[in-house]
Amino acid sequence: MGIIKDVILHDQEAKKQEPSKYDEALAKYNTDLDDNAVREAVRKIIAEKVPQNDTEEVKKFLFGSIELTTLKTTDSETSVLAFTERVNDFDNEYPELPHVATICVYPCFAKTVAESLEVDGVEIACVSGSFPSSQARIEVKVAEASLAVADGATEIDIVMPVGKFLSGDYEGVCDEISEQKAACGEDVAMKVILETGAIKTASNIKKASILAMYAGADYIKTSTGKLEPAATPEAAYVMCQAIKEYYEQTGIQIGFKPAGGINTVMDAITYYTIVKEVLGEKWLTNKWLRLGTSRLANMLLSELKGEQIKFF
Numbered sequence: 001m002g003i004i005k006d007v008i009l010h011d012q013e014a015k016k017q018e019p020s021k022y023d024e025a026l027a028k029y030n031t032d033l034d035d036n037a038v039r040e041a042v043r044k045i046i047a048e049k050v051p052q053n054d055t056e057e058v059k060k061f062l063f064g065s066i067e068l069t070t071l072k073t074t075d076s077e078t079s080v081l082a083f084t085e086r087v088n089d090f091d092n093e094y095p096e097l098p099h100v101a102t103i104c105v106y107p108c109f110a111k112t113v114a115e116s117l118e119v120d121g122v123e124i125a126c127v128s129g130s131f132p133s134s135q136a137r138i139e140v141k142v143a144e145a146s147l148a149v150a151d152g153a154t155e156i157d158i159v160m161p162v163g164k165f166l167s168g169d170y171e172g173v174c175d176e177i178s179e180q181k182a183a184c185g186e187d188v189a190m191k192v193i194l195e196t197g198a199i200k201t202a203s204n205i206k207k208a209s210i211l212a213m214y215a216g217a218d219y220i221k222t223s224t225g226k227l228e229p230a231a232t233p234e235a236a237y238v239m240c241q242a243i244k245e246y247y248e249q250t251g252i253q254i255g256f257k258p259a260g261g262i263n264t265v266m267d268a269i270t271y272y273t274i275v276k277e278v279l280g281e282k283w284l285t286n287k288w289l290r291l292g293t294s295r296l297a298n299m300l301l302s303e304l305k306g307e308q309i310k311f312f
Helices: 002-017 021-026 035-053 056-063 077-093 107-116 138-150 162-166 170-184 202-215 233-250 265-278 295-305
Strands: 066-069 102-105 123-127 155-159 189-193 219-221 255-257
Touching: 021 170, 021 202, 035 233, 035 265, 056 265, 056 295, 066 295, 077 102, 077 107, 102 107, 107 123, 107 138, 138 155, 138 170, 155 170, 162 170, 162 202, 170 189, 170 202, 189 255, 202 219, 202 233, 219 233, 233 255, 233 265, 265 295
Parallel strands: 066 102, 102 123, 123 155, 155 189, 189 219, 219 255
Antiparallel strands: none
16 A cells, blocks of 8 residues: 555656646746836836827727726616616717727626617626635536526626635636636627736736636736725736737737726726737727726716716
8 A cells, every 4th residue: 555655646746746738828928027127117108108198089988998887785676777777878968979888787687787778889797706706616607607698798707716826726727717718608708807906916917817818718807896906007017918928929819907996087098008008009999998997987978078977
């Protein structure tokens, strides 16, 4: 028995030393990043490039990239129906402005939105995967995504299993993301939330971005908005660098969504500028750049119309 045990332990140790396919995927990219260097690069972009993007044209674009979101404990069919009707009404009252890109709700309200939304081109996104903690059995996560899609969701936002990532279980992270993408199907885009405030470092954010894309993400998203810090310009910069390098390696274009902590119009312009500078014009459409915020809608509308407006 001692010999058999030694052989098993030797085999296990050998497997640990062999690079996994996830390690091999990460090895194609520079993930050894310096946080201070990232902060300096972002500081330079903000100082030199943001002011030139403070224009009416950019603000209109940003309005059309908003994912109007309600994720409250108090949400009900009645409140979500009223929320959706505001999007319908906006299209009638402000025909000269773009409509929002998306309505984002909990999965149990997908059908309510699908049955009441009248504006063509507005996506229906549902947070899924045991949002915001991602702490549930994979079977539950898969079922939640499948049911949301069946009820009319056209996009699904899931949370990367952060605990598994921080434990180094990259296989577990990628398997969960892949299984949920399979539940979404090819026609329903899936956003993977990295929860950058929890994984903290630039190196971790770069690794998580690559793993999420490798596993099937159609978008990578900064945060749930339920944990501080949420989106930051530094996290956005690293994620956009990862998207750019992944595109250069694979030819696959991945979308980007900062979410949480977008409190001012200038915050939104800052994220727009980072995307423009790192990824370029190809990402400056409301398909590839989304903003996870609701408070921004009234702020942008007020600036565009030159008066205080609380429409949403």
